[in-house]
Amino acid sequence: MPQTLKACTSPPDPMAPRMTPVTRFIRESEDVFTLDLAPERATPFAPGQFNMLYAFGVGEIPISISGDSQAPERLTHTIRAVGPVSAALGRLKAGGRVGLRGPFGVGWPVDAYKGFDVVLIAGGIGLAPLRPVIYWLLRHRAAYGRIGVLYGARAPDDLIFRSELEAWRRTPDFQLRVAVERAGPDWTGDVGYVTPLLSKLRFDPRDAVAMICGPEVMIRATALALEDAGVADSRIFVSMERNMKCAIGHCGHCQFGPLFVCKDGPVHSYDRVRNLLAYREL
């Protein structure tokens, strides 16, 4: 076996999880919850990266980190209970244990776009992988231009991070628009999809970077709207979701054309994925 076959940073057993204590459980909405984990050794992560979380005896799923990348001693994940593993994770309480592998993948390019206006567009649970970007921007507020966040959810009850939404709404120089598809009588915000709200944000398209996370149909619609507004496709970033079993480029499940979503993504620049997104069932 040639020496050149050696990889750079591979741990001795990249598929073995480290059992990690849960320090806090937060109910965000009926089917969404947040787990704080206290890893034995804080591993730096970048906004947009993900971990593989294992529920004992049930299975393992990829979950984006939703916490502050500058406080990696607390690993925060916000999860929607949609399958057996996420439901099992949702039954954990503080003191429980979660198997942890990661962090994996390529995150949002926050460092590369200092000085730019930043537009974040989130749909549903898609706000979770973007929250580390918001934390980053707020910590480095002076390094960026205008900041605008669009967040869409199905209904007011589905909104997550509600107290933070209120705090961000009161933050100076921070534009936040929240839209729901189905509003009740108490709702005073926007109704409908987030895409039309883009025109309500103040930003310079020629000098802006956009980051989108949400259902693929929303990604396509908002990316198109951003391009129409004049944002270059190379400065639009999208986070992709695919089936993943390993997160290390070996299981093959997350392939998207030439890309492995686990290691080439999950964040991709739109110019690299636009053509692929155009095909059904790719």
Add this chain to the structure above:
Amino acid sequence: MGAGKALIGADKIQRRPIYFDLHDKGVGQERMAAQVDGAMATVTVEGLQALLQAIQARGYRAFGPTLQNQAIVYDDIDSIDDLPRGWTDEQDGGRYRLLRRADEALFGYSVGPQSWKKYLHAPKLRLWTAERHGEDVSVAPEASPSDRLAFIGVRACEIRAIEIQDRALVGDLYVDPHYKALRERALIVAVNCGQAGNTCFCASMHAGPQAKQGFDIALTELLDGGEHVFLVEAASDEGRALLAQIPHRAASNREIETAEAVIERTASSMGRKMRSDDLNELLMSNLEHPRWDEVATRCLTCANCTMVCPTCFCTSVEDVSDLAGERAERWRRWDSCFTMDFSYIHGGSVRASAKSRYRQWMTHKLATWIDQFGSSGCVGCGRCITWCPVGIDITEEVRAIRGCDASAEEPR
């Protein structure tokens, strides 16, 4: 993965460099150097038995082709009497039959349904075991194997296939420790093919029929002229040490020329061919070609092609636990892009239609593999053609998308 890598913006990513060139030095310098020596030896059938014994004496567990269930499959071999002496095969789309040969050739057939990946990249493997102690859970990873495997009768296309799996499982960001442990210790005794099967197209993929690298010892079986001998090329220290232990003599020029002629004859009699220099562009610019719909009417999405393919590496994981909920295991098993589960995310499968799943397999194998790993994922072994229950022929599918018939295609 460290954060340093992740902090690179997605717009800054470049394709990672190819760690090694599969064509030039996929085997390591020491093996290449030996080839330069060019020392060719000749051994008899008895000499081959002595070679097998020497391999076993050095602590290797030897595997080779055997006759089982009316097919030639890889299994443990104790002596060369376990090899399918005097047998050959007849292959076509969806068809495999064994036939008697007129001679006593030990390697007078093409590749069977199995490839060596069943040893290096096990179909089913326990990755770790977890045990609960109150709130605490301990995880014990499966130890890497220490077995020394010797593969006897590895064809050139299969060596290429192993190198392709090396790139995916050891030569990328992360290393599969189980694969690596077996691969590093494996001894490869190659056999240059004396005949091409009807579904073979290794020459089109520049993967055979002659093993040019990646082996410890290469054999060419010579049956012409009434004599049954093997031309032997030792290409590693281990290979040379083994050769030194067994009765052999220097090969004559006539034997060397005969071996070359055998290989040339094989190369020129491939049962299939496929133009392969432009497949990435061809397939990726034809993702909506009507042929995908057409092939989907025949494809059973049975996954046979992916199971027999020597380079397909996809796996899934399964969790099992005991009834008390005290102990759990994670198992890895081969998976296939032809299953619905493969692409399932909450809400449904990304690739629900047969069309999309066949397209994923073929475009990955022939096109996007090149973007990902710097080479095609196809070695032209023909297994996917032979073992497709409905005889779908990857070379024919490429021709259909190219829009030409067999006669119009450029050779190789």
